[in-house]
Amino acid sequence: MNDAHDLNLILDSRIPIVVLETHEEKRALQLLTRVAVKRACSLHCWSVTEGINHLGFGQKIGGKQDLCDPEQALIQIKQQPQSAIIALCDFHPYLTNPTVVRLLKDIALNAETSGQTLLLISHALKLPPELSRLSAYFKLSLPSEQQLEAMIREEARAWAQDNGGHKVKTDQQTLQQLLSNLKGLSFDDSRRLIRAAIRDDGAIDDSDLPEINRGKFQLMDMEGILSFEYNTEKFSSVGGLHGLKDWLEHRKSAFLDTAPAQDCPKGVMLLGVQGGGKSLAAKAIAGVWGLPLLRLDFAALYNKYIGETEKNLREALQLSELMSPCVLWIDEIEKGLANGQSDDGTSRRIQGTLLTWLSERSKPVFVVCTSNDISGLPPELVRKGRLDEIFFVDLPDAAIRQDIFAIHLRKRGQEPQTFDLARLAMSSEGFSGAEIEQAVVSGLYTAAARAQALSTELVLDALEKTRPLSVVMGEKIQALRHWAAERTVAA
Numbered sequence: 160m161n162d163a164h165d166l167n168l169i170l171d172s173r174i175p176i177v178v179l180e181t182h183e184e185k186r187a188l189q190l191l192t193r194v195a196v197k198r199a200c201s202l203h204c205w206s207v208t209e210g211i212n213h214l215g216f217g218q219k220i221g222g223k224q225d226l227c228d229p230e231q232a233l234i235q236i237k238q239q240p241q242s243a244i245i246a247l248c249d250f251h252p253y254l255t256n257p258t259v260v261r262l263l264k265d266i267a268l269n270a271e272t273s274g275q276t277l278l279l280i281s282h283a284l285k286l287p288p289e290l291s292r293l294s295a296y297f298k299l300s301l302p303s304e305q306q307l308e309a310m311i312r313e314e315a316r317a318w319a320q321d322n323g324g325h326k327v328k329t330d331q332q333t334l335q336q337l338l339s340n341l342k343g344l345s346f347d348d349s350r351r352l353i354r355a356a357i358r359d360d361g362a363i364d365d366s367d368l369p370e371i372n373r374g375k376f377q378l379m380d381m382e383g384i385l386s387f388e389y390n391t392e393k394f395s396s397v398g399g400l401h402g403l404k405d406w407l408e409h410r411k412s413a414f415l416d417t418a419p420a421q422d423c424p425k426g427v428m429l430l431g432v433q434g435g436g437k438s439l440a441a442k443a444i445a446g447v448w449g450l451p452l453l454r455l456d457f458a459a460l461y462n463k464y465i466g467e468t469e470k471n472l473r474e475a476l477q478l479s480e481l482m483s484p485c486v487l488w489i490d491e492i493e494k495g496l497a498n499g500q501s502d503d504g505t506s507r508r509i510q511g512t513l514l515t516w517l518s519e520r521s522k523p524v525f526v527v528c529t530s531n532d533i534s535g536l537p538p539e540l541v542r543k544g545r546l547d548e549i550f551f552v553d554l555p556d557a558a559i560r561q562d563i564f565a566i567h568l569r570k571r572g573q574e575p576q577t578f579d580l581a582r583l584a585m586s587s588e589g590f591s592g593a594e595i596e597q598a599v600v601s602g603l604y605t606a607a608a609r610a611q612a613l614s615t616e617l618v619l620d621a622l623e624k625t626r627p628l629s630v631v632m633g634e635k636i637q638a639l640r641h642w643a644a645e646r647t648v649a650a
Contacts, residue, residue: 162300166194169295170244175270176263176294177278178286183299183347184248187280188214190299191246201243205232205250220245229253233262242274251284260287267293302346307338307353310346311363314353318361329363336449337363340371343481348378365449372451376482385475386454388488391446397439398566398592399559403427403550403650410547411448414525415484424547425517426487426526430533430647431552432636433628434593437529438490440552440650444527445486453479454488457495460509469508476516484523492528493535510537517545532639550650551643554591554629554636560584563592564618567599579615586622589629598622 169177181187188204192214195202202214210226213219220239226232229250236245253259266275267290279286286294302310311334315327337356341349352374356367369389376387394404410424429437445452460471479487489495496510514537517526526546533541533549541549555563561584565575587595599613601621606613629636 162190163194163197166190166297167198169297170194170198170276172295173271174293174295175267175276176286176290177276178284178294178296179278179280179299180282180284180296181280181299181345182282183345184280186346187299188246191244191278195244201241202246203243204246204248205229206248211235211245229259230256230262233259233266236275236277237262237266237269240269240273240275244276244278246278246280248280250279251281254284254287260289263290264293299345301343302341302349304338304342306346307341307349310350311337311353311357314350314357318357322361325361327357327361327363333364333368336368337371339484340368340375340451342483344375344378348375368449369451372482372485376451376453384456384460384471385478386456388442388445388452388454391442391452393446394443396566396570397436397443398563399555400436400440400550400552400650402648403429403440406548406550406648407444407447414523415448423523424525425544426524426528426546428533428541428546428549429527429529429552429650430549430643431531431650432554432591432639433531434591435552435554436592437552438488439592441486441488441490441527441529444525445488448486448525450525451482451485452488453482453485454490455479457489457492460495468505469512472509472512476513476520479524480520480522482524484525486525486527489526489528491530492540493530493532496536496540510540514539514545534642549647551640551647552650553640553643554589555595557581557584557588560587560590560595563595564599567596568613571599571603573613578618582615583618583622586619590622590625590627591629594625594627598625601625 166177179187191202194200195214203220204212204214205226206212207227207229211220211232220226220235220241220243226235229247263277266273266277270276318327319325337353341352344352352371355374356363356371359367359370373387373389394400397404406427413422414424429440431437442452444450455475460468460475479485496506496513517540528540528546530536539545561580564578564580564583564587568575568578587598590598598618598621601624602613602617605617605621
């Protein structure tokens with residue numbers, strides 16, 4: 160994208176007010192200078208600390224007067240009409256002042272004869288309704304892959320100069336992943352993250368990628384609606400789910416190396432018993448694919464004001480696209496899309512927003528929805544095309560329960576081979592992965608209290624004292640398993 164060309168088109172249209180939302184004020188002013196020189200147009204810049212500064216040729220505005228006050232500055236601009244581009248930096252706090260708004264409107268209405276164009280530069284700015292039809296929004300382009308590569312080379316050369324000519328260590332695969340993860344960031348933000356990655360240890364390797372993702376997400380804060388999951392997992396930490404693991408392995412390269420002509424995997428629905436490992440599987444997908452994991456919190460999404468909930472969802476989905484390629488985890492989706500009649504239609508509007516995005520998204524965002532009850536979800540959500548497959552995460556069988564015991568024992572510094580795993584597996588019929596983990600934890604507590612080592616007998620005792628969910632809610636669990644038997648794919 161050619162920023163100068165696009166801005167010139169707006170100026171040629173004689174739109175009197177142009178809004179430029181950016182954190183890169185310096186870059187915006189450099190662009191304005193180039194455009195003003197090419198158009199042989201006078202350029203001025205106002206800020207509350209400097210007043211009106213003359214940045215080019217042509218007549219000055221205001222002479223020697225102190226014009227730091229926004230009202231006085233606009234009065235001078237209005238009284239001294241001349242063909243010029245006038246940049247107003249950080250003007251957003253003053254748009255609640257009726258006098259300021261009226262002065263801006265007066266200047267805009269007279270722009271056809273005066274030749275003045277007001278350009279409002281701020282990190283975020285919303286014009287009042289009376290000015291909206293007199294304005295246009297302009298956005299600075301984001302760096303291309305070639306520009307990001309050039310930026311990396313520049314920062315690598317700078318580091319080498321400061322460190323005796325030593326070269327920055329990296330490999331082509333990591334470099335490509337870094338370039339992919341930096342997409343969606345501005346020039347300044349990209350440079351800061353690149354510099355931090357290089358100057359940390361003089362290398363760009365796999366350890367830098369999570370830090371880049373965290374930094375990128377922090378720059379796009381969503382106030383708890385969308386959270387960055389710092390701790391992902393490996394599939395070695397997940398017992399069973401062999402069907403899901405194979406399915407994901409077959410689609411890994413298609414998702415990470417998608418060419419324009421290829422169909423990109425969209426996502427999966429993980430349905431199953433509570434504690435069966437659905438959330439763990441979502442974390443493992445991101446960990447194995449080396450992608451940032453974003454979690455959408457429906458509880459934080461809802462807002463008492465009409466329209467704000469849908470806006471929050473749209474912003475969260477837009478952010479996930481800016482973070483792409485990534486995994487978007489929507490946990491317990493049925494709670495956010497419940498067909499309630501007492502929410503003024505918010506649930507239905509949320510459904511519509513989400514369904515439209517699932518169908519039309521073009522960025523590589525792999526969606527993982529987890530659910531304990533699919534009956535409350537709209538059929539449009541679970542059809543092929545929006546999500547690729549529905550996997551049912553069932554209670555683990557004896558062999559998988561052995562693996563789960565081994566995983567949790569190893570995680571807590573125990574040697575699995577010193578335990579009778581087969582006996583533990585037989586005694587934990589009907590237990591979920593989470594319940595098996597808690598049995599191991601309970602056994603460790605008992606061992607510590609008795610000042611002895613953890614043993615098979617202590618874990619068996621913990622199992623004996625536990626009533627699993629498959630017993631406590633046996634009817635409901637059996638109904639879910641029966642429903643899923645012919646309608647889903649076994650994970």
